[in-house]
Amino acid sequence: MKKFFAKLYIWVLLVILYAPLVFIAVFSFTESKVLGSWEGFSTTLYHNLLTGQMQGNASLLAAVKNTVLIALAAAFISTLLGTVAAIGIHNLKGRRKKAVTLLNNIPMINPDIITGVSLFLLFVFLHFSQGYLTVILAHITFCTPYVVLSVMPKLQQMNPNIYEAALDLGATPSQALRKVLVPELKPGMVSGFILAFTMSLDDFAVTFFTRGTIGLDTLSTYIYTDARKGGLTPELRPLMTLIFLIILILLVIINVRQDRINKQTVQR
């Protein structure tokens, strides 16, 4: 009986968690303009989405492109910055290390809306014309701490002598960084990159305040405006389903990789 309730609990939980996703996936296969009414199975929306035959298609596709480009740029740069910062923090000692770690953690718990508004004010104050550049800068700002957080454990696990061993064998500090540290930290950097990429992908508040008035739209700001204009573009439903599937596949790949790494460690 106890086992039954335990199972029931987990299933109820899963249903609550996944019902919205299943809902949108199911309704991506019908042509209805209004979400919630079923008008028979059809793949027209997918067809429209992939061929670009829909109302306001240009701006939706541009928004998708912007989102991906911004996420890639922000994730790439914050992975570089975050890795270097993590190495620096790792080499600090005692109170200073604690202080810098805390400073790194604050932006993560800071509400996005505050980050967004304060960056907006900062850019205005500095007379930065807002657009692509400011959005990317803003995304780097809130992504970097996550990279630091995912690289730090790798540094802690690493034998502290291997960097010195590289120097000892004749590597200059930059050679030691490239040939020894980076390969060691790569798993942490990869998960930091993915984390930063997804953080950037679904950000709304910060983007909204830093995109300026040149009409730059990412997916989230596009949907926001679209919804206010009266009803979502139906093609968003297949788009969301596809994004969910891509993320799901990525997640499975990462987990399988991690599993393999763990197995190797056990064998040691």
Added chain:
Amino acid sequence: MDKIIDIRHLSKSFGDKKVLEDINLYIRRGEFITLLGPSGCGKTTLLRMIAGFLAPDEGAILMDGKDLVGIPPHERPLNTVFQRYALFPHLDVYDNIAFGLKLKKVPQDEIDKRVRKVLKLVAMSDYEDRDVETLSGGQQQRIAIARAIVNQPKVLLLDEPLAALDLKMRKDMQTELKEMHRKLGITFIYVTHDQEEALTLSDTIVVLNEGRIQQIGTPTDIYNEPVNSFVADFIGESNILNGTMVRDRRVAFIGHEFDCVDEGFGEDNPVDVVIRPEDIYFTTEAEKTQFTATVKSCTFKGVHYEMFVDTDTGNELMIQDYDAYPVGSTVRLYIEPDDIQVMRKERTDNTLPGTVKDAETIEILGGAFALKSGFEPGTEVTVQVPFDAVDLLDNLDDGVLSGEVHFILYKGDHYHLTVRTDDGDDLWVDTDDIWDKGDLVGINFKSKGIKIRRKDE
């Protein structure tokens, strides 16, 4: 003499803690030299400064006459074997060893040849393609050694390379290291806290404690003629006793007088006497007997028996002998003059600066002690506190100062402790009570025997 490394007036502090103080040391070309000391003595710090991972605060490290200070580690002609191997986990055995050669742009066929050669030297020939993480600790250590010597360094630095291995493996590797040193003919600088390892491997041993060199010498010198009670206690087993130099070649301890071979300690001067446990002999002849004792315990140690005896004058001695004597029996003992090692006492009391507060109190090391001096308040004084006038208390709050038992030496009939106060000052204490290293104690002074004089007198 052919010096390869000459270390002059080297000092290093971390924060306000002095880790090394005025180290002077030279290393001969081709020798196997060991830096030996307990953890925290500064031996690893010294090695890391030679390797270039740490910069000294003061002093010079000359290698073939050229100062290494300021030269980054990758430009120094020496290589290090690290304590926990520090192999590169993402590279296989071959690439680990070839790492240094590739950086130096050595041609590929030459790299192949040299890697094969060192792999043969460390007896790991068939392991080229193995992932380093699949190797055992001992195998990883061999690869670490191979990775260092393939670069043909002038000096090989080894930082406790065997510490992580089990006993059997350690013994085998010791033999192999010694053999490698002979074959390669390069200078080895070896760091360890294991005195037995140091005695087995080294041409020269440097004993370090608390950032200072205690003694430099061959293993036999260090073992047979320790210069102070720290070295005597750290290297091998020993009986360390309080004695008095009666005159040249005559010393008194455990209530008896003995002939010895030491001279130049003056007359009636307090000294420390070291007797190795294997140097106390049993006899049945009355004319050879120097003193008698009762056997208290007898333990079989494999090759020899280890016995503790109480002498007729109430001192405890440790004796090692191939024959066992029954517990409770009375035995006749003697010691050869050669085997008595006399050492100058490093100190005979605690000499401390103080300030008179009022007629009844003097402030010493930041604590107000109840001592009558007869001097005006505010007078700067020097206070001599005999070792047995320091009172150690279980309860920290009962003492004027508090501190931690830092070092313990058994002197036959009492313990000689070094107690470090919370402010980092050392006090030396003679006590009959048993304390453990690391015990926290309250510190007070008994007034008997304490001498107080004006500072400038």
